[in-house]
Amino acid sequence: MIQKSRVNRAQLFALLLPGLLVFGMFTVYPIVRLFWMSLCDMRFSSMLTQPFAGLLNYRQVFGDGTFWMVFVNSVVYTLITVPGQMVIGLFIAVLLNGIKRFSVTFRVINYLPVVTSWVIASLVFRYIFNTEGLLNHFLWKVLGVTSGNIRWLDTRWSGLSVAMILGIWKGIGWNMVIFLAALQQVPKDLYEAADIDGCGAWKKFVCVTLPGIRGTILFALIELTIGGFNVFTSIKMITGGKPAHQTDTLLTWMYYKAFSTGQFGYAAALSFVMALSLGLLAIVQFRMMRSREA
């Protein structure tokens, strides 16, 4: 402790400063500004004056039927892709955890979709799910399970399904890697004890594995929920919101309002509501997992 007094506080601060500056300017300031913008009447035509408008933007957002539609889209997207990725990722991790050879090879290949960029992956999926595309041909003419081309990209739920399938496909690898690491940290003697008790594989999974990786599950849940609401590029590339914004999600709709119609105030209010609710959601998720642990 005596030595600590030698530490030059100014130097410490100097080390912190560049990071604080960049972070403060390009992240913290925009967050504060976002809140302020959401209270102003900001449009293309009134950019210079920016009159204070109180809760006008919030009223507009909540009174807008399209907002509720895209809100439902985002919620459904998250509710399906998050468990989808986690369950399949965990399943593959369990499989990988039990094999000795080729484990790294499988891991690398299964992780490739994660490093593929969203733009490219979305275009590939758009091409595959095209009404005249390979998938429809395969389902109809090769397997014979459909009796015509399915219009995957053309309607609200089928268009969103394609985005969701992409989201799951692209996210499994990440889940696999973190769950695999977690599985390797579950103490072996717990499994041995379960063996002695005569537990089956499923019982062992439920009673030993799942509690053992609870922390990782929580981490994945929070991260993926944020990611689910952050979906943007895939929607923009695959359906572009067609037909008539029915496949838009919160962020693509926000972007449209801001950059195509110039209603920056509306977009800011929407963004702020989103950020706030995700923060609350994260806290709730955290609390839920913690309370179960206790």
Add this chain to the structure above:
Amino acid sequence: MNTFRKILAAAVACMLLLSACAALAEGETVINFWHHYSAQSAENETLMNVLIPAFEAENPGIKVNAVSHEWAELHDKVLVSANSNALPDVARCDIAWLPEFQKMGILVALDEEMADFADVSGQLLDSAMSTAAIGGHYYALALNTNSKIVFYNTAMLEEAGVAVPATMDEWAEAVKALSGENANGQQVWGWNEPALAGWNICPFIWSFGGALTDPDQTVATGYVNGPQTVKAVETFAALVQAGAITGFNAGDIPMTDGFGTGRYAMMLEGPWKSAELAGAYPDVVYGTAPIPAGEGGSTSVLGGEDIAMFNTANREAAWRFMQFMTGEYAETEMAKCGQIPVNKAALESDTVKNADYAPFIEAIQTARARPTVAAWSEMDNGLQVAMTAIVNGEKTAQEALDELAAQWDELLK
């Protein structure tokens, strides 16, 4: 740590080198020119490889930085850039956007600021220049004009025993008769419509005798939800629901590809389509015809682009470039890839006389312009939403258009 330092040094060196390169280019006047000639088109090739080099040779010290945007994106980028002081000097704008841009106060009134405006505009067609006139001033130079006519796949019509439709009733019959399956068991459609916006739907509304607004463009109720408009939209929607029209869905075959491979029998398109088809699908045999006539006659939609200067522009250099682009040489070159000139001298040139524009120029005579109001982009979006609901059977044509009329009345106030 040593390797890390080496990489760092190399990266820093690279960046210095690059910024040096960028600095070298300074000292010249650079004009930023935004357009929506698509990146892989013949127009863009001509612009980049013929016109700009010619202009730069004629005007030493001026460089043109041409930026290609997708059509809708160009509109949005201009609006956003207007608020971020990042506007280009010059842009090629759809004639439908000018009122909106003018209202935002970002366009230069050319007749006020350019001494030789009358000389320059005198070389262009008056009818085309009228698209740039707003409130007694001129905010752009006319660049090219167009309209859409019917392209039909000759073999498909012959095979189905269908004559080229001359009336809207015949058209509806023909579209239905041409739809079905081809020899491979693939679905074919009688008609392609790549979107449900005003550009796409107006020709039908007008030809059926309907309208979007009153002649003064102040009220929509009674026009966009009037009986003729509703009938046009209902006819169109019924054909969509019967599987005879497609193209506006995200999963559909793109227009040119579908027409070139015999999946779409007919489409309504502009003069640029001939060059595109010749490049991508040289084997397809097709004919053209005016849009079928209904109660409102054969009325297509007037298209075209103006070239406008923004108020942040380098006036002198930008004006020179605009003169160049609307001059005889540039207009004649662009005519070779399907852009109908508005320059009187270019219209007299052999290139243009030999090009097959006659049907388009004919269509322009009876074509109508989309509403020339500042709120058009927003109205157009409302129209697309309404049309989508109608063709998907979520609302009846009357319901959706009544709602649209109310929305438009607000926007037109």
Add this chain to the structure above:
Amino acid sequence: MKRMNAARVRAAIIRYLLLAVGTVVFTLPMLYMISTSLRPNGALYEYPPRFFPKPEALTLENYDYILRQSKFYLNFLNSVLVSVSTILLAAAVASAMAFVLGKFKSRGTKTLFAFIIITMIIPGTTMIVPQFELATKLGLVNRLWGLIPFYVAWVIPFSTFMIKGFMENIPGEIMEACWIDGADVWTVYTRVALPLASPALASVSIFNFLTAWEEYPWANTVINDNNRRTLPIAIAGFFGQHQFTQWGYVFAMSVLTLIPVVLIFILCQKFFVQGLTAGSVKG
């Protein structure tokens, strides 16, 4: 015992089978992309569609077309420049913060760290409107410098979080020894902390590289000029023309864009896994 072994073998076979099936599903889309990039554009709507092109129809013309365009090299260079600048700046800035926050714990540094972590909850794209306004005010619109500081700011929380974990593991005795030798903070940071935390820096940098390399919404908003576009917007721009899409070109460009990423990933996959798991196991 024998029966036990037979059961084990059977279980292993099932595992490998399932994994093999999964692997096929994972790779099919990418293989289809590669196979499409190798066929002429005219064959895109061929009937019936094929997963693999006919051997005689294989062609490199799409690659030839892309590689003959000078714009492609510019876009590539832009992406490299932006990504490299981002990872260098982020590594420098985040490691310094992580060093202070990890090794000099006080109520102030703890609060600061918590605050930085909380911002990770907000999806990046929600801030695009005020960030665009900021870029406008700073004159960063349509410049590569309009991308780099924003990317650095985005990756700071995660990078700091990861590197801090490593910094905390630096034994206290080493630091004590340094103080006794009269070293100052700067020397300890550069000579002791940075070298010891270099594995963390490496794995963080790989993630940051990927983030910057593939970022689309922000770059698409800020950059206008073709010559300043990064690869993702260049690819999306190629696709923009809806009436006549040249999938062959789009996918050839995509494959060329993915090559560096996949190479880096395969070569550095050890760091990758380290980086990922450090976050999750602690969390």
